[in-house]
Amino acid sequence: QKEVEQNSGPLSVPEGAIASLNCTYSDRGSQSFFWYRQYSGKSPELIMFIYSNGDKEDGRFTAQLNKASQYVSLLIRDSQPSDSATYLCAVNTGGFKTIFGAGTRLFVKA
């Protein structure tokens, strides 16, 4: 089992819809959770981080964390074509290393 798992996609949603991106992790001791966005040919950029169970909202983005189920998700409301990118889930267990998932490709159709 991979340490951080994501569906590779592509996930295709129409413009204006809600895009839901999911991630599971294997280490129950994980403490910090991150979502990065990576456009084609560019480096990843941090979108959100979440530490506590529940929801955290920032603009059109909502991160959801469920430590009991070892599950973290990212919702993008009112999806725009400019949201089309690969979304990386990352998990830190408190040590030096943050484990990245392979990413989910999102396409938002105009």
Add this chain to the structure above:
Amino acid sequence: GAVVSQHPSRVICKSGTSVKIECRSLDFQATTMFWYRQFPKQSLMLMATSNEGSKATYEQGVEKDKFLINHASLTLSTLTVTSAHPEDSSFYICSARGGARQETQYFGPGTRLLVL
């Protein structure tokens, strides 16, 4: 805040030469820096982790004599690809963690290396 720069952004070199890539944290002190490599349409691959003033820790399968990492200060790390070959052509990305949120990694813009 939390800006990481990389230089150069793009480099083309001949096979057998060495290339140095710089990674700087511009507005925070980076306790740890990471070097990744990414081939087209593939995932990030962690190459090594470095802490200021100490030797880098390389991931399995990454040749430390080929990819020399120097983390000379809390704001600068360098990656030198020695005796580069065409198969070393890739997108090299550094990231740094430190500052207010110690566990958060911030990425540089990446360096695209093409070895002819």
